[in-house]
Amino acid sequence: MSLLTARGLAKRFGGLHAVAGLDLTVARGEMLGLIGPNGAGKTTVFNLLSGFLTPDAGDIVLDGRSIVGLAPHAICRLGLARTFQIVRPFPRMTVLENVRVGALARSPRAGEALARARDVVARVGLGTRERVPAGALTLADRKRLELARALATGPALLLLDEVMAGLNPTEIETIIQLVRAIHESGVSILLIEHNMRAVMALSQRIVVLSFGERIAEGAPADIANHPKVIEAYLGEEYVRAAPA
Amino acid sequence: MKWALAGGVVALVALPAVLSSYALTLFILIFFYGFLGQAWNIVGGYAGQLSAGHAAFVGVGGYTATMLSIELGLTPWVGMLVGGALAALLGAIIGYLGFRFGLRGFYFVLLTVAFAEICRVAVSNIDALGGPLGLYITFTGNPRQFQFQDGRVYYYIALALMLLATLIAWAIERRRFGVYLAAIREDEAAAEALGVNAFKYKMLAMVVSSFLTGVGGTFYAFYLFSLQPNTLFGIPLSVEIIIRPIVGGAGTLFGPILGSFILTPLAEISRRYLGQGGLYGAHLIAYGVLLIGVVLFLPEGAYPRLRRALARRAGATR
Numbered sequence A: 001m002s003l004l005t006a007r008g009l010a011k012r013f014g015g016l017h018a019v020a021g022l023d024l025t026v027a028r029g030e031m032l033g034l035i036g037p038n039g040a041g042k043t044t045v046f047n048l049l050s051g052f053l054t055p056d057a058g059d060i061v062l063d064g065r066s067i068v069g070l071a072p073h074a075i076c077r078l079g080l081a082r083t084f085q086i087v088r089p090f091p092r093m094t095v096l097e098n099v100r101v102g103a104l105a106r107s108p109r110a111g112e113a114l115a116r117a118r119d120v121v122a123r124v125g126l127g128t129r130e131r132v133p134a135g136a137l138t139l140a141d142r143k144r145l146e147l148a149r150a151l152a153t154g155p156a157l158l159l160l161d162e163v164m165a166g167l168n169p170t171e172i173e174t175i176i177q178l179v180r181a182i183h184e185s186g187v188s189i190l191l192i193e194h195n196m197r198a199v200m201a202l203s204q205r206i207v208v209l210s211f212g213e214r215i216a217e218g219a220p221a222d223i224a225n226h227p228k229v230i231e232a233y234l235g236e237e238y239v240r241a242a243p244a
Numbered sequence B: 001m002k003w004a005l006a007g008g009v010v011a012l013v014a015l016p017a018v019l020s021s022y023a024l025t026l027f028i029l030i031f032f033y034g035f036l037g038q039a040w041n042i043v044g045g046y047a048g049q050l051s052a053g054h055a056a057f058v059g060v061g062g063y064t065a066t067m068l069s070i071e072l073g074l075t076p077w078v079g080m081l082v083g084g085a086l087a088a089l090l091g092a093i094i095g096y097l098g099f100r101f102g103l104r105g106f107y108f109v110l111l112t113v114a115f116a117e118i119c120r121v122a123v124s125n126i127d128a129l130g131g132p133l134g135l136y137i138t139f140t141g142n143p144r145q146f147q148f149q150d151g152r153v154y155y156y157i158a159l160a161l162m163l164l165a166t167l168i169a170w171a172i173e174r175r176r177f178g179v180y181l182a183a184i185r186e187d188e189a190a191a192e193a194l195g196v197n198a199f200k201y202k203m204l205a206m207v208v209s210s211f212l213t214g215v216g217g218t219f220y221a222f223y224l225f226s227l228q229p230n231t232l233f234g235i236p237l238s239v240e241i242i243i244r245p246i247v248g249g250a251g252t253l254f255g256p257i258l259g260s261f262i263l264t265p266l267a268e269i270s271r272r273y274l275g276q277g278g279l280y281g282a283h284l285i286a287y288g289v290l291l292i293g294v295v296l297f298l299p300e301g302a303y304p305r306l307r308r309a310l311a312r313r314a315g316a317t318r
């Protein structure tokens, strides 16, 4: 049985079909890449899955149970955690305090949660920054913090929204290692990523979204050569990259 | 820190032995407003939900205990809890409307003010509650009636209330509840994503806060022997409640107390000296000036600054 199944998922903003009848499944233990050009509807899919938006149509089943209409906090407790594309740290809390908020979802006792938070902070490589206020972190560290907080909630499925955007190649390399390690520890991952090299390296399977619809799906190698994908996504990239 | 705290409490307990009756009154007010400020702090400071209508809870609590005492002969010691419960019910209603419909910032402020004003106008128009003139309590000096010949008893009750509210705030701060409130205050959506039921915890904060404030209403009524809708439900009282924690440091444990130690004497002195010259309300101008100063120079309030200064000194002497 798959861990997450979405069927016929749809969301409109006024006249805009941000997500238009999407089917999506994540198998247990899978790392699934979700790619597509800017504005394709990827973040909207995350907002629907995590309960921040209610779908106009369609169903979402997590672990055999429909989660449509549940509040984000309830969905988190059922084992689906997400990060935000535009990171949202609690700026006046320290790194450790930030992560503790997530840890409290699994360990209601403050002391236990703190110990758990400390583990997770160390795992993402922020051990030396534990006591730094989140507002004072670099972008790379904020991205790690975003990841750490979500991880601390003990998810079965982790939705990562562009955790590598804005980072330099060395930082991207460490995040790739980190995401891989989290996956190997048994967490299923749904990954939105614009960095092609990273998404190709990490994903077992990739779904391509364009104008809210799935236009392709397959193994990384197949996706890279898929004509529709080149047209919708890479094509656009090439056009933009070409000198005017 | 622990020792300084214990020393402070001991000093406050011993203090009445050497206080003049005027000073005693001043301390009673410091503690009482410190208590109300701490009660507000739970929802306004820790949870960051700016209620500007907390007078409504003082009013509901005070009127409830007084009516129960006058009509049914129920002792205010019990009426206090009934008043607190009714205030908490009102808090739950206001909280439900505000939080369920996602009223934030100014909209929540307006909602709370509107409720307090509705209560004020309603009570002013109910003859059974004394209408605009309010209720008067005959002084019997009977402790069962929450009345005491010796002013020091009020002192100790007010001190106990302030310490109790502070203990509650401390317990909240250390628990998951407090961590969640801080997360909600910082970024509600991010908190939700991490499994925080923001609605539930904001409601809880509102209920605890309004219950305590309602309990304070009984003290207010039976300390002054009288209650009028304009004073008990009025905006000026709401301002008095809010301004101390904000000046002292909203969302900090000692902010409301520090704020009360700064502002209550200031208000009393200006009321006493400037009021005599016909400058009624001069203390409100003093508040305004002070508030502008705090916003400009101490946006987190006085307590965080004081704590850092003390920590620096402790570090230097070590």
Ligand SMILES: Nc1ncnc2c1ncn2[C@@H]1O[C@H](COP(=O)(O)OP(=O)(O)OP(=O)(O)O)[C@@H](O)[C@H]1O
Residues within 6 Å of the ligand: A013, A016, A018, A036, A037, A038, A039, A040, A041, A042, A043, A044, A045, A085
């Ligand atoms: N809350 C909203 N209200 C109105 N329109 C929205 C809202 N959220 C997203 N949109 C629109 O829906 C479309 C899909 O947006 P979405 O953020 O899901 O894209 P995306 O694939 O994540 O893009 P990017 O790669 O740039 O992050 C865009 O046209 C966007 O402007």
Ligand SMILES: [Mg+2]
Residues within 6 Å of the ligand: A042, A043, A044, A085
């Ligand atoms: Mg996006």
